[in-house]
Amino acid sequence: MTDCHACGLIVWAGPVPANDNQPSCFCVTVAADFELRRRGHRIALAAEINRLGLSRREVVNWVADEIYGYSGAVHWPNGVTFPIWDTLVDDAFTDGSQSWVGDFMKQSVNAPLIRPQKRVIPKLRLLDLAIRISDPRLAARIARGLNDN
Numbered sequence: 001m002t003d004c005h006a007c008g009l010i011v012w013a014g015p016v017p018a019n020d021n022q023p024s025c026f027c028v029t030v031a032a033d034f035e036l037r038r039r040g041h042r043i044a045l046a047a048e049i050n051r052l053g054l055s056r057r058e059v060v061n062w063v064a065d066e067i068y069g070y071s072g073a074v075h076w077p078n079g080v081t082f083p084i085w086d087t088l089v090d091d092a093f094t095d096g097s098q099s100w101v102g103d104f105m106k107q108s109v110n111a112p113l114i115r116p117q118k119r120v121i122p123k124l125r126l127l128d129l130a131i132r133i134s135d136p137r138l139a140a141r142i143a144r145g146l147n148d149n
């Protein structure tokens with residue numbers, strides 16, 4: 001539990017306690033590395049990206065639109081501001097053909113058991129962030145690995 005650097009309210013590291021009356025931060029929090037490495041999270045995230053019905057290149061454009069178009073604050077799970085600069089998305093998705101995105105989208109049916117390499121984490125975090133911005137409730141379900149419909 002810490003204070004958000006953007007709004008000063010409490011950032012909960014896990015689910016917000018149902019009976020807690022303290023005002024808490026509703027800024028968007030990016031996923032922690034350990035969450036992004038969880039297989040259940042990757043499968044649920046891949047499924048939701050597929051549900052957008054976009055090509056792999058369009059997915060990256062959608063991620064950019066969501067992140068650059070968001071006017072609220074974004075922070076790390078520890079409350080520190082998550083920096084968004086104008087080439088953030090391009091810097092992460094450097095492969096022009098976006099074949100990694102195409103491969104990732106297939107993980108909704110067959111996600112590798114092996115944990116993703118460190119260089120993949122920023123891509124996963126931005127895909128996840130775009131979902132969190134566009135649909136916070138859905139993002140909470142993905143975080144719990146409960147993509148059940």
Ligand SMILES: [Zn+2]
Nearest residue numbers: 004007025027
């Ligand atoms: Zn906040």
